[in-house]
Amino acid sequence: KQEVTQIPAALSVPEGENLVLNCSFTDSAIYNLQWFRQDPGKGLTSLLLIQSSQREQTSGRLNASLDKSSGRSTLYIAASQPGDSATYLCAVRRYSSASKIIFGSGTRLSIRP
């Protein structure tokens, strides 16, 4: 059974710092891995999607890496801003592009001005 774990559960850092969010999964047989952002009262916004054959994806100040063999992914946020404050969710899909997503419990990030 696939389980996704995110550490830490909460993180508070001052504005401008670079930070790393961690995600681990128990079954390395994944189709892809995705990082989402959730703002209070809002839906989920997809940030980065990494296919199983890829090692990393970048979008602006965000960089996500994937190491399938060790069952780990990291989300790197450069030069953090108060607007980055949100809950970040890691999620994996196992079999195909149509199968269900399995989510971690998230990291609640707070950027202090």
Next chain:
Amino acid sequence: EAGVTQFPSHSVIEKGQTVTLRCDPISGHDNLYWYRRVMGKEIKFLLHFVKESKQDESGMPNNRFLAERTGGTYSTLKVQPAELEDSGVYFCASSQPGGGEQYFGPGTRLTVT
């Protein structure tokens, strides 16, 4: 292009009552998914429609939950009778025929008192 929409945004009902949640996927998206997040837990998969057919309903918690997608367009999720532990946020997502990225709606926050 309109995104995934959900109605209502928030529902407060008493234990034992019935509630029906609605999801309108992005036009042309054959795949429709329901997920929920109950207090303190991660987002969990409920079920997956391909057009009007249930492809995977392995996440449905019990027979108090009934999902339908008549005509393969919008979907409803009925909870009857509602219990306290059903409180949480119910998300809907859709994706194109064949799979691909899932686009999430804003969620319906259900509170059972």
